Amino acid sequence: MMSGYMEIALITIVGILFPVIAFVASWLLRPSHPNDEKFTIYECGEIALGGDSRKNIGIQFYLFALIFVIFDVEAIFLYPWAVSFGGLGAFAFIEMMIFIGVLVAGYAYAWKIGALEWVGDA
């Protein structure tokens, strides 16, 4: 059942080795002349305003992210249905259309109440 995953594991190792080797090689080869100016944050050549950047930034697409989770789960449910569709026929089709229909109703509701709008436009 789990056949074919050894290749995945091994290529993952190869994939990790690539950057690790390159980082080590670069660390051995590259010059290092640090000074205070080099340690500053880039903000277009001026001293960064307002200090730390990790603040409560307004995420105007927050509601989109919630709807995303719902639809991503739906998409995963659709795959087993799609792959065995040939053997199930019209009944499976109607069944899945009802499933999608329920989600579309929710989607239409979300659209109507303005969840699919960019938040914060004055």
Place this chain on the structure above:
Amino acid sequence: MSDIRKVVEIPINMGPAHPATHGVLRLRLKLEGEIVREVDPVIGYLHRGIEKLAESLTYPQFIPYTDRLDYAGSMLNNLGYVKAVEELLGIEVPERAEYLRVMTTELSRIASHLVWLSAWGLDLGAMAPFFYCFREREEILNIFEMLCGARITFSYMRIGGVSKDMPEGFADRLQNFLDIFPEKLSEYETILTENEIFLARTVGVGILPKEDAIDYGVTGPIARASGLEYDTRKIEPYSIYDRFDFRIPVEHGCDVYSRYLIRVEEMKQSMKIVQQALDKIPEGEIMAKVPKKIKPEPGRVYSRVEGSKGELGFLIISDGSDKPYRLRIRSPAYSNVAALPVMCENAKIADVVATVGSLDICLGEMDR
């Protein structure tokens, strides 16, 4: 620890070293996520004290400095300055020189608008127009090089005329350019005006209402895009502009798209003017009789021309010596950028970039 549910406004510097600020303009933004709540332009990073320098230079010596104001359209600055000094001296410029001046300044306007179009395309993420526009600008620079040997900083104009007459083959080359340019211009329009994404990014963005445009002293293509029919060439025809048939395009969209339409149309009108000037140029002198040592009577003069960015004015106060007592430049970009906070109210970052690009600022002229 502050309330984690409260969104904070984040101050951020956009510029002076930012790809979209066309030089060293600095914008202090206050961001709420992607939305810009406050824009505060900070200028002066390219200040060279040109106005003060003028006080220690004789009148002719200052001409090369005007090239360094708006380096995208230097001919216009040349004209603005020499015209002011001529008015101070009361000199009549010969016919042929006037025609050459009109031709070169209008070509300079086209070159400047081409630089603007290409850079603005980059601001919006469209790379292709950049190289196409520079290809045509290159030909204009070649024509200028033929005329005066320089490509950017011409110092072509002189007090009382121009420095060089048309060389052999110049008229043909110019005519050739005028023949091919309309075709190229329609290429740019195809790649931009008919592009859905371009329209979505520009229509209704960076609105500057007509009243605000007047209040802020906005001139040039931006004022005309806000429905203001204001062009120095028409309201106060200087040089020989009253002899040519051209129109001043006006749009009422007040947005960055209107500014784009205005500039494209202006290129076409400028071309029309150059064509008429080339057809009608008379034979004759290119320099008026000007005294060796220029010493205007004490007095003051304010003279303006229509630069590629708006009304470019020179105020000269003379104390009777061979150097100006005071020289002040009315820079169009300076007034235009002051209206930026109005245009960028609650815009998104991408809109701010599109709007700043649409202003066609030139820091050399703004900071002086």
Place this chain on the structure above:
Amino acid sequence: MTTTMYDSLVGILSQLGVYQILSGFLPEIVIRIMLVLAIAGVVATVASLILAYLTWLERKVLSDIQQRIGPMRTGPHGLLQPIADGIKLLVKEDVHPKTIDKWVFLLAPIVMFVPVVVVLAVIPFGKTLVMTDLSVGIVFLLAVSSLPTLGIIMASWAQNNKYAVLAGLRRAAEIISYEISMVLAAIGVVLLAGTLSLPGIVEAQTGLPYIILQPLGFLIFFIGLLADLGRIPFDFQESESELVAGYTTEYSGMKFSFFFLAEYLELFVAGGILTTLYLGGWNGPFLPSWLWFAIKTFIVIWVILWIRATLPRVRIDQLLDIGWKWLLPLALLNIAITGGVLAVM
């Protein structure tokens, strides 16, 4: 069962008699690990060479469209340019601010690079040129190929730079808008093929590539892919005229170059995915199968570069609008039509 690269290699080694010698003193599982590791190394290396030359190709294609000549100095037609770039990045000083989150900063390029390499394992490059034939191939492919986003968001948060943070948020908005439409569009392919295995999907397209049967699905998938790649018109992770260098603002040297490499490898992988799902994969007459795959992949890449050279960038709210108000309903419609037609037939 599809012949994989491992099977082919074992076949060749057996003919040469090497396999028999090896199995004389090594257990089978050790030989298998060794051989697969060698294959993985070769695949990753070849892919790295291809992506190095993709950077060259991109510069040449763009310069051609923009009436320039592009790199010409290093080697004939600048062919050695990628190598020169590589050396330059290797010996470049690593400059970063003091206030970074050190470990996240270091891990981000690796997190972005590794998934793209892993995807290579499931793409069928030719009739027998596939590393592994997973029974859930397409789900694995779509899942793993969206992982690099994690690296981008890690990087943007680790740098303590406002431009980078904005780029990371934009990237998040991008991925939640286009991921679903892509996944839903691919269901049309699964419905037609009746299998999740990628070599199976390619087999099913013998004679008729799915771009003809699934034009709408192809379009949605292609637009989603552009967003996934972060290419113009959806290059929000970078958007250089707005966010300077986007999520790589504070990166330099080798760490930067792994973001860069990952992006180009993604470009190649994207070409491969589109070829496999919609353009019939390695199917084609006369020429060897791997050559067909290469031709189709490079056509896709060329089109992506062409789009980059032509279009402006959309704005972030427009991006969400396109994703949620156009692509998602269309993707659902595509499933309904495909399923309906299949059910009736």
